Amino acid sequence: MKVNSRGDSQGHYNGSYQTLVLTFSFIFGLANLENRPNLRTSNLRFQLGAKQISDPNSRFDRERDISAGCQADLKTRTLGSIEREMGRLSIAVVVLLWSLPISILFNYIVPDAYMDEIFHLPQAQKYCNGDFRSWDPMITTLPGLYYLSLAYVGFIYPVMWFAGIASSYGELCTTLILRSMNCALAVICSLLFYCILRHMRPGVDERRATLCTLVVTLYPIHWFFTFLYYTDVASTAAVLAMYLASLKGSYWFSAVFGALAILVRQTNVVWLFFVASTGAISYAESLYEKDNIQYGDCTLSIERYTKFIVRGKSTGLKLRKRKVGGSMNTTTISPTGTYTPSSTSSSSCYGLLCEFWGISMKLWSFKWEVLVAYAPFLVLFAAFGTFVVWNGSLVVGAKEAHTASFHLVQLPYFGLVSAAAMAPVHFNLGQAVILYRAFQKDKFYYLVLGSLALAAGFLSVHFFSIAHPYLLADNRHYTFYIWRKVIHAHWLMKYLLVPLYVYSWFSIFNILGKSRKTIWVLLYFFSCAAVLVPAPLIEFRYYNIPFFFLVLHSPIDDSWKWFIMGIQFVIVNIFTIMMFLFRPFHWEHEQGTQRFLW
Known part of the structure; x- marks a missing residue:
């Protein structure tokens, strides 16, 4: 069914518009919770002051002191609130300044659907035209991305309708518009990351928090897929929103965003479990x-x-x-x-x-208090389990090419890729010395642990390394060249990389252990394993969310390290975007232009 008139599209628009407004309002509402004054502290201060004014001889002086203290406290809170708002505004502006021009160039050179977009774009356009019954059997994920697209198009529809650019809702669902949604989601991701960082580490000054956020938004894999109509940016935004809501104690809203995250990508149920588990522990501790x-x-x-x-x-x-x-x-x-x-x-x-x-x-x-607080998460787990049993698989379509496997070497790959992305933090002399001193303090423990890690690494690369047909045949992905030119450059190479894998994970554990409990670190590790190990295909896109969690909980106080990471990300981004846009190639057995991507 195609909508051809303004009147017919009005009802379709209203629901999507209200949904997006409510979603954005809640996200910014979560961000602004930290700006509310601590009324309990203020009232206590006034009560203590009132008790001290029983002496009439010093009442005037104490009233003056209390008034001056309250004014100073109010001034401090006001300045802090202004700084936070300016930090968010500067982040949003900077992200838009680099995303919009590149998106325009991207769409000018590559106006047609590319790679997985040939499945996602037509499906989203069917939803825009009111056809919710048709489904492409090659799509593996649930329709969360398309529901978000409906809300996004509904949000911009009034302006386009008023300007006469589009007379119907469906006309706006072009490749350009649908891709631009990821630019908006990239801004939301950056704001959510900033709010989570400020919530967990209130002692971090605004400039450093802003720097950290801007650097993370340049993370090459996340940055690149901002310009394609893929599920990655939407998935990251939903998971970050779920985590922020849980940290602030809004468990029902956290579950709502968790449901959205699962609708965008089913494997996000693992991060739902991670957020629920760590949140339940923190709730009981509080x-x-x-x-x-x-x-x-x-x-x-x-x-x-x-x-x-x-x-x-x-x-x-x-x-x-x-x-x-x-x-x-x-x-x-x-x-x-x-x-x-x-x-x-x-x-x-x-x-x-x-x-x-x-x-x-x-x-x-406190089992009953925890169960009541986290009841919405239990409902989600039950609903998702029912879906998997009914569907017979975790994926929706193309089940033969996406069967679960025991791809254990995914964990070493992720450890090395993440540590390399944070090279100034993990690969430096100071960090090596810290790990060596830890070994010296408890030699027997770390000797046993290191031996087990090395043994697990050698076993994983030898017995549990899967060469997926897509990996071997598709030379458009960088993983194709990493597999052939690095991992399999020589039969010994995959074994020589094992000590590097082990060092990367030991360094990650050491950094996380500075600010997190051991239970938290283990939950993070097993969540990474639950997401990555069943995936038979090496896709760096799957590393995005665990990388974001890793950076959020890594106490990096050296601004120079962040600065070097930013330069490193910019160099990689320039290379990948230049290769994608300006180094196309062709296949003899297939028509069309091919391009390099992650």
């Missing part, structure tokens, strides 16, 4: 914080232990009432899940068991 409980030394107070037994109806757990030893880690818990170890552990394995034990007790003690 409940315990009210009672000033500290679990890092495997101890609880006698009073709290009694309460725990009463709440848990006697679980048979025997908790120590005093410290096991002075060498254990004591942990200061924050609502965001960060921690600061006060001393190095003499037994890393025992420390991990202790941490897991403490978290388990907390979750069990």
Whole structure:
């Protein structure tokens, strides 16, 4: 059905327009939650001040001090709010300044659908014309991208209709317009990243937070697919929105964005689980914080232990009432899940068991509160499980070419690619010295761990390295050349790379361990494995979301490292866009122009 009149398209437009307005409003509402003043602190300050004004001889001086303090506090909050708004505005403007001109050039040189766009663009245009029954069997993902496209086109439709550019809704669903949606989503991604960074690390100044955000938006794989009608940018935006909502305690809205993320790409159910798990742990810890409980030394107070037994109806757990030893880690818990170890552990394995034990007790003690808060996530998991059983597979179409596999070497690939992208952080003398000192402190532990990691690496590259037919036959992707010219340049090469893989992951664990608990790091690692290992095809696009999580939780305080990373990303981006636009080639067995891409 094709809409041909303004009147017929009005109803179609209204629903999409309202959906996009509500979505954008909530995203910016989440961002602005941090600007609200702390009313509890302000009221407490006034109450304390009122108690102190009982002495009439000093009442005037104290009133003046209180007034001056309140004015200074209000001025500080106002300036901080202005700085945050200016930071967001500058980020949005900069991202638009580089994305719009390149998008125009991109569409001028490549006006027609390319690669996977030949499936996505016609499907989105069918949705724009009201045809929701037709489906291309080659599309593997759910229609979340096309629903977002409907909302985006509905958002710009009034301007186009008023200007007389388009008389119907369907006329706007051109290749240019649909591709431009990713430019808008790239801006949203940058704002979400900035808000998450400011929420988790409020001590970071605005300039550094802005620099970090702008550098990450230039991450080559994310940057390149901003200009094609693919699912990657939309998927990243939905996952970041889900994470930000969870961090701010808006669990229902977080689940809504989680549902959207799954509709865009099914594997995002793993990141839904990751966000729900880490959020549930932080939520239980925040409940315990009210009672000033500290679990890092495997101890609880006698009073709290009694309460725990009463709440848990006697679980048979025997908790120590005093410290096991002075060498254990004591942990200061924050609502965001960060921690600061006060001393190095003499037994890393025992420390991990202790941490897991403490978290388990907390979750069990507040199991009903956690279940109620995270009920929407449980509903989503049940719905997704039902879909997989009904569909018979995780993917929607082309099931034969996208069967799940045990591609274990994907994890080493991701570790090396991510560490290389953050080369100033991971591949420098200072980081190598830090890892060496960690080895010297607990030689036996790291010797065993390193041996196991090397053994796992050699086994994975030898037995669990899959050469997908698409990888071997499609010379348009850079992975084709990396596979042939690097990994398989010599039969020994894939084994020689194993120590580099192991170093990359050890460095990643070390960086994450500076700001995250061990449980969090393990959840991140297994989430990466759940997303990447079943994928038989090496696609660097699959690394985007885990890379964003990695950067968000890597405490990089050196601005020069960010600056060098930015230069590194710009060089790679210039190379890839020049190769794509200005170095086309042709196949003898197939008509059309071919281009290089990730």
